[in-house]
Amino acid sequence: AIPEPTLKRLPYYYKFIQGQREARRDFVSCTTLAEALGLNPIQVRKDLQATGAVGRPKVGYHVETTLDAIEECLGYHNTQDIFLVGAGHLGQALLAYPGFAEIGFNLVAAFDADPAKVGREVAGKPILEASRLSDLVRRMHIQIAILAVPAAAAQMVTDTLVRAGIRAIWNFTPTRLAVPREVLVQDENLLASLSVLSKQLENSRVK
Amino acid sequence: AIPEPTLKRLPYYYKFIQGQREARRDFVSCTTLAEALGLNPIQVRKDLQATGAVGRPKVGYHVETTLDAIEECLGYHNTQDIFLVGAGHLGQALLAYPGFAEIGFNLVAAFDADPAKVGREVAGKPILEASRLSDLVRRMHIQIAILAVPAAAAQMVTDTLVRAGIRAIWNFTPTRLAVPREVLVQDENLLASLSVLSKQLENSRVK
Numbered sequence: 001a002i003p004e005p006t007l008k009r010l011p012y013y014y015k016f017i018q019g020q021r022e023a024r025r026d027f028v029s030c031t032t033l034a035e036a037l038g039l040n041p042i043q044v045r046k047d048l049q050a051t052g053a054v055g056r057p058k059v060g061y062h063v064e065t066t067l068d069a070i071e072e073c074l075g076y077h078n079t080q081d082i083f084l085v086g087a088g089h090l091g092q093a094l095l096a097y098p099g100f101a102e103i104g105f106n107l108v109a110a111f112d113a114d115p116a117k118v119g120r121e122v123a124g125k126p127i128l129e130a131s132r133l134s135d136l137v138r139r140m141h142i143q144i145a146i147l148a149v150p151a152a153a154a155q156m157v158t159d160t161l162v163r164a165g166i167r168a169i170w171n172f173t174p175t176r177l178a179v180p181r182e183v184l185v186q187d188e189n190l191l192a193s194l195s196v197l198s199k200q201l202e203n204s205r206v207k
Numbered sequence: 208a209i210p211e212p213t214l215k216r217l218p219y220y221y222k223f224i225q226g227q228r229e230a231r232r233d234f235v236s237c238t239t240l241a242e243a244l245g246l247n248p249i250q251v252r253k254d255l256q257a258t259g260a261v262g263r264p265k266v267g268y269h270v271e272t273t274l275d276a277i278e279e280c281l282g283y284h285n286t287q288d289i290f291l292v293g294a295g296h297l298g299q300a301l302l303a304y305p306g307f308a309e310i311g312f313n314l315v316a317a318f319d320a321d322p323a324k325v326g327r328e329v330a331g332k333p334i335l336e337a338s339r340l341s342d343l344v345r346r347m348h349i350q351i352a353i354l355a356v357p358a359a360a361a362q363m364v365t366d367t368l369v370r371a372g373i374r375a376i377w378n379f380t381p382t383r384l385a386v387p388r389e390v391l392v393q394d395e396n397l398l399a400s401l402s403v404l405s406k407q408l409e410n411s412r413v414k
């Protein structure tokens with residue numbers, strides 16, 4: 001399996017190499033990539049090799065086949081249907097974002113407990129009644145759910161998702177979710193992230 | 208300076224210990240914290256010690272003073288004015304979120320290039336004309352800006368912020384920003400994060 005730090009860098013290579021394709025270039029070198037992204041060229045070479053892409057000495061990596069290798073690696077080729085739970089401020093921003101479809105994720109529907117939201121649509125996606133979540137996860141074999149409910153509802157909704165067979169949760173709530181070992185959780189704690197940035201800023205000033 | 212992995216865990220300790228305060232408990236042990244958060248008690252002890260909090264053998268950490276130590280450490284005591292650039296779907300969700308104020312960040316105003324948005328308010332915060340950004344960053348000595356503009360505008364807005372004296376950028380765009388060494392950037396690449404989760408799910412199935 002590909003190490004996580006490499007996986008996190010691949011979308012940046014992908015975006016840059018797409019720019020090379022638009023500029024009608026056929027090859028791109030590790031040095032060009034490294035300079036553009038402020039990375040070490042040896043790290044770039046290692047990352048690209050991890051995707052199976054092959055570079056030619058003095059010529060570089062073929063733009064089309066490298067884009068293909070990265071797409072394969074990040075699963076951009078297979079579309080995944082995913083659900084969103086909690087169609088509030090953050091949930092609606094995620095529903096309206098075209099970027100997820102571009103990388104193979106089809107945000108099929110949102111679920112909410114607020115009757116005033118149920119029955120509406122955001123960016124063409126329906127907001128359904130929260131009570132239908134469990135049945136639809138099961139029937140549609142949904143693997144990934146995005147959690148954007150208030151912290152107080154987070155664990156309860158998680159338990160419903162896990163019972164219905166969810167395999168991974170992308171968690172935007174500040175709550176640490178208790179899940180069985182076979183369920184993956186990726187926390188996106190935005191408050192922690194801002195605090196860390198601010199603290200690093202404070203540390204950098206002290207020097 | 209406190210290591211970043213520790214800083215990222217502190218908000219979870221903070222939230223759990225707040226719950227202890229609401230349950231009128233005076234002390235909390237590392238074991239209780241570790242069990243609640245699925246962490247190793249030795250790691251918890253090391254993290255709390257890094258904040259300056261002192262535990263008493265067999266009794267644990269005093270709830271009030273430990274909350275205070277974590278607040279001090281994460282800078283929750285000093286309010287920091289920050290700007291948001293790009294009042295679109297994501298920007299408006301961030302403006303409407305009360306969580307930032309709770310940890311000492313005052314999202315003062317948003318800036319946008321779309322005349323239809325300028326002059327409106329979201330959650331009581333004004334959306335101002337993008338051309339005023341540079342002057343107001345300078346006059347209000349703003350240190351941190353949140354970037355939520357389209358990828359195509361990201362570098363241009365960043366250059367404006369840097370010239371005006373910004374010290375740190377919280378970047379939600381998928382663009383890698385080129386900034387001078389003394390400016391901090393924290394990337395929040397949500398697309399990469401979802402791709403990584405999906406790839407890890409794929410890896411876990413193969414086993």
Ligand SMILES: NC(=O)c1ccc[n+]([C@@H]2O[C@H](COP(=O)([O-])OP(=O)(O)OC[C@H]3O[C@@H](n4cnc5c(N)ncnc54)[C@H](O)[C@@H]3O)[C@@H](O)[C@H]2O)c1
Pocket residue numbers: 085086087088089090091111112113114117130147148149150151153157172173174190191300301302303304306
């Ligand atoms: N908005 C942000 O910028 C932001 C930033 C960081 C973290 N978060 C976190 O993301 C989550 C959502 O934040 P928000 O600002 O969108 O909040 P919000 O209150 O605007 O939206 C929450 C939505 O969840 C729905 N909901 C509540 N209980 C539910 C349940 N049991 N089942 C289904 N839906 C339910 C509500 O009806 C509401 O529509 C919160 O946990 C918050 O801490 C948000």
Ligand SMILES: NC(=O)c1ccc[n+]([C@@H]2O[C@H](COP(=O)([O-])OP(=O)(O)OC[C@H]3O[C@@H](n4cnc5c(N)ncnc54)[C@H](O)[C@@H]3O)[C@@H](O)[C@H]2O)c1
Pocket residue numbers: 093094095096097099292293294295296297298318319320321324337354355356357358360364379380381397398
């Ligand atoms: N919405 C999401 O869930 C989401 C998820 C991941 C990443 N992102 C990233 O966050 C950014 C914002 O996404 P969004 O969905 O809110 O887009 P959006 O189009 O809804 O909002 C962008 C806003 O930026 C404004 N803008 C454009 N150029 C500007 C400039 N030069 N100065 C000031 N304002 C300017 C636009 O008028 C608009 O209001 C994008 O880079 C996107 O890739 C968004």
